[in-house]
Structure formats: C-alpha cells, structure tokens
Amino acid sequence: MPVRDTTGTARRSRRSKITPERERELYDAVLDLLREVGYDALTMDAVATRTKSSKATLYRQWGSKPQLVVAALDCCGAAPPPFEELEAENLVDSMRELARWAARDAAKDTALMRAVGQSAQNDPELARAMRETVIEPELNAFRGLLEKAVQRGELAEVPPAADYLPHMFFGLLFARPAIDMIEVDEDYLVGFVDEVAVPLLGLTDTPPPTD
Amino acid sequence: MPVRDTTGTARRSRRSKITPERERELYDAVLDLLREVGYDALTMDAVATRTKSSKATLYRQWGSKPQLVVAALDCCGAAPPPFEELEAENLVDSMRELARWAARDAAKDTALMRAVGQSAQNDPELARAMRETVIEPELNAFRGLLEKAVQRGELAEVPPAADYLPHMFFGLLFARPAIDMIEVDEDYLVGFVDEVAVPLLGLTDTPPPTD
Structure with a gap:
C-alpha cells in the first residue's frame, strides 16, 4: 500500500505556485487520461505530456501518481447533484x-x-x-x-x-x-x-x- | 487493438501436448491472478511463475497475453447456471x-x-x-x-x-x-x-x- 503524505498544508503551500485555473485544468486532464487508459496504465510521463508539465514539477507538487490521482478525484471527480x-x-x-x-x-x-x-x-x-x-x-x-x-x-x-x-x-x-x-x-x-x-x-x- | 490468431485448429493441435487437466489448472491460475492484480498488471512472467511453466511454453501455446486470457475466460470464466x-x-x-x-x-x-x-x-x-x-x-x-x-x-x-x-x-x-x-x-x-x-x-x- 503506498504511503501518503499527510502534511496537506505544507503540500498545498508548495502547490500554490500553480494558479487555481491551472490546477483545475491539470486535474481535469488527469481524469480524462484516467478514463481513457485506466489507473494501472496511467503514467506520470503521460500526464506530463498531456498537461505540458515537466515530470519534476508533478512529483514536486504531488509526490506520486496515487497522490496526484486522489487529488484530482477529490477536486473534480464529479459535480455534486444540484x-x-x-x-x-x-x-x-x-x-x-x-x-x-x-x-x-x-x-x-x-x-x-x-x-x-x-x-x-x-x-x-x-x-x-x-x-x-x-x-x-x-x-x-x-x-x-x-x-x-x-x-x-x-x-x-x-x-x-x-x-x-x-x-x-x-x-x-x-x-x-x-x-x-x-x-x-x-x-x-x-x-x-x-x-x-x-x-x-x-x-x-x-x-x-x-x- | 491486438491482432489475434484466427487459426484456432493449428493452435489447438499444438496446445494438445498439454493434458486437459493441466490446461484447466493453468487457466484457473490465470483467472485467479487476473482477479488479484487486474488485466493491465498481469504479466506473462507472473503467469509462468504461478503456474510453474516457462514463458517460452506460454508464448508457443497461446501466442500472447490477450489470447491466453481470452482462452482462460472462454474455458472457465464462470460456470453456467444449472x-x-x-x-x-x-x-x-x-x-x-x-x-x-x-x-x-x-x-x-x-x-x-x-x-x-x-x-x-x-x-x-x-x-x-x-x-x-x-x-x-x-x-x-x-x-x-x-x-x-x-x-x-x-x-x-x-x-x-x-x-x-x-x-x-x-x-x-x-x-x-x-x-x-x-x-x-x-x-x-x-x-x-x-x-x-x-x-x-x-x-x-x-x-x-x-x-
């Protein structure tokens, strides 16, 4: 089982260099990619290519693929029913x-x-x-x-x-x-x-x- | 999309070196492994280890992972309802x-x-x-x-x-x-x-x- 970062605040402050719009855009791209290829086949390389980011940035901001996917789901997995x-x-x-x-x-x-x-x-x-x-x-x-x-x-x-x-x-x-x-x-x-x-x-x- | 062998007869005759019991045992092991790790993470290496076969044998008999998994499903994916x-x-x-x-x-x-x-x-x-x-x-x-x-x-x-x-x-x-x-x-x-x-x-x- 992957070990996760529980210091959400520290991570968020590092992530804050990214604008909220850019973060949302990136999460949406991760979720699209996830729907296309599935979790196992999703690579940080593919995310970097799709979002025009560097892999170093992705790892620095989110730590790992599981953490990035969970953050994307938590952000924008689905719109709550009105x-x-x-x-x-x-x-x-x-x-x-x-x-x-x-x-x-x-x-x-x-x-x-x-x-x-x-x-x-x-x-x-x-x-x-x-x-x-x-x-x-x-x-x-x-x-x-x-x-x-x-x-x-x-x-x-x-x-x-x-x-x-x-x-x-x-x-x-x-x-x-x-x-x-x-x-x-x-x-x-x-x-x-x-x-x-x-x-x-x-x-x-x-x-x-x-x- | 993977290209499949359509010469089932030729393939079956080659596969006939394996006893039906051993074939069934192998398919069951493939399906168990599939349930555990999922299709993407299933490797021919893992199948070889689990079934104590050589990878060469697996490739010779079934051609590829998709063909092996499909053969396992067709054989023993589920028992039909009585x-x-x-x-x-x-x-x-x-x-x-x-x-x-x-x-x-x-x-x-x-x-x-x-x-x-x-x-x-x-x-x-x-x-x-x-x-x-x-x-x-x-x-x-x-x-x-x-x-x-x-x-x-x-x-x-x-x-x-x-x-x-x-x-x-x-x-x-x-x-x-x-x-x-x-x-x-x-x-x-x-x-x-x-x-x-x-x-x-x-x-x-x-x-x-x-x-």
Whole structure:
C-alpha cells in the first residue's frame, strides 16, 4: 500500500505556485487520461505530456501518481447533484429530475469507476476518493429525496424495497453498458423511475382508494 | 487493438501436448491472478511463475497475453447456471434459487469484471469473452425463468419493469461492494427477489382481490 503524505498544508503551500485555473485544468486532464487508459496504465510521463508539465514539477507538487490521482478525484471527480434544483413538488418528479441529471454525466462516471475499480481494491485512499466524489453524492441525493417525501407525508413509510433503490439505480450505470453495450441515457433512467421506483414505493398518479 | 490468431485448429493441435487437466489448472491460475492484480498488471512472467511453466511454453501455446486470457475466460470464466435445477414449481422459488446460485460465485465474478472492465473497453475480443462467459449465462437464466412463467400461465404478461430486472440483479453485484464495501450474499439477493422482483412482477403470496 503506498504511503501518503499527510502534511496537506505544507503540500498545498508548495502547490500554490500553480494558479487555481491551472490546477483545475491539470486535474481535469488527469481524469480524462484516467478514463481513457485506466489507473494501472496511467503514467506520470503521460500526464506530463498531456498537461505540458515537466515530470519534476508533478512529483514536486504531488509526490506520486496515487497522490496526484486522489487529488484530482477529490477536486473534480464529479459535480455534486444540484440538490435544491432537483426538488420538484412531488417525489416522482424529483426522482425524474435526478435521473435526468445522472444521465448527463453517466458515461464519464462509469468510465472513472471502471478505470479505478481494480486498483481501488488494493488502495483504501483511492477507494475513499472514489466513494466520496463519485458514488456518495448521487446516493445521498436519492436518499434525501425519499426522506423529504416521508417528512412531507407523501410517503407514509419507506418500504423495504427502498433500501435497494439507490443500489439498483447506481448498478444500472454499469449493467447497461456491460449487458447491452450502450451507456444509460435519460430515457433509460427516467424509465427506471417510472417502471420500477414508482410502483415499488407505492406511488401512483391516482391516489389509492380509501376504505 | 491486438491482432489475434484466427487459426484456432493449428493452435489447438499444438496446445494438445498439454493434458486437459493441466490446461484447466493453468487457466484457473490465470483467472485467479487476473482477479488479484487486474488485466493491465498481469504479466506473462507472473503467469509462468504461478503456474510453474516457462514463458517460452506460454508464448508457443497461446501466442500472447490477450489470447491466453481470452482462452482462460472462454474455458472457465464462470460456470453456467444449472438451469434445470433452478426450475422450482413456481417463479418466486425459481428466482430465489437463481439468487442463491448467483450469490455463491458473486465475489469471483465481480472480481473478474473489475479486473477486465477497463481493458475490455479497448479490446472487443476480451469484451466478447467476458460477456459470453460471465454476463450472459446469468442473464439468460433470469430471462428464461420469466419466459417459462409466462408459458405456464403464472405470469399473465411480462410487465415493462421486467426489462430492468436482469440489469438490476446484475448491477447489484457491483453496486453493493462499491457503496457498502461488502459483496452481495444470499440474503441480499434473495431479499431483492422478495422485495423488488415479486412486487414488480405482480406476484404475491396471497392472490389479489377480485371485483
């Protein structure tokens, strides 16, 4: 397991010679390269070439490839869901909004997961960075929508199936390309909301009959 | 993209100097190594060491690393589901059996998918071998159970949600370790059948009330 630098402050101050714009540009290039070739095949040489940096600079600023990749993931692995904007007037529309939002970056997210998946098995810090930046924001948005719906009485309770919903939603991002060799798109994920999430949560367009 | 040998017959006849038992042993070792280090980090040196073969023998028999890995996947990537045995008297119990069966090898299957996932993006033959040996047998078993249930009148029709079921089932194998950092087990997958598949397919233990 690689040893990491825990003196973040010292490292950041050395890194501060780089402008924030340049740092962001460099991280984005690292992530693009990562999606293309995968973590194992990513070399500092390739990063230096792609970003027109010197290898000496990369090592001085980030110390090692694992540290550079983790910093890139922590910075810009994925945009967090615009939680407030996803909140529609009801749960069904909110989930549809989340599906549309997730579909937009799904190909980039799954490429990142594939690129890092194997290596994260043996590198807890890499696994943490992936979870915090790519996986959890989407999941928390999904769970947040369910909780709010319970709070405002739209859902009487969260049924047991709801525990599976975020995992199924997330799992489709992998399963769709693995099985059908195409990425998920808006229709596919909104279809999941309408055909799977809505009936499982007992939500309908017409209210259930009362005794 | 690697160029592959298409003269399978010639290659097989050369390979026939190895006993079937030894060939199987070698393929299993290749797949174990693949699960441990991933496709990119797998070297012919490591295969030679692990299998106590000479590198010259490996290259003579299989030509290249991609060809060896594809041959190993085609041989023994995954055991096909025992379709006949999974057939219980009704769809719910059949799906539960399939879930139990899938849970048994889930960790090995997902390790293989993670190991090959990135490289399969750029290697169609590797992608084909993964799909045919690891992905499709499980999916076809799931789809087969649904079709049989329609044929014997247990399901009036296959609802739209059923299109998502195999993808969700398969997606959980990735989503569970990615999100919760544990592999799926029997309880988790049987729970998916009971909490998700059964209500989505309109199956219940008690028949629905008639008007």
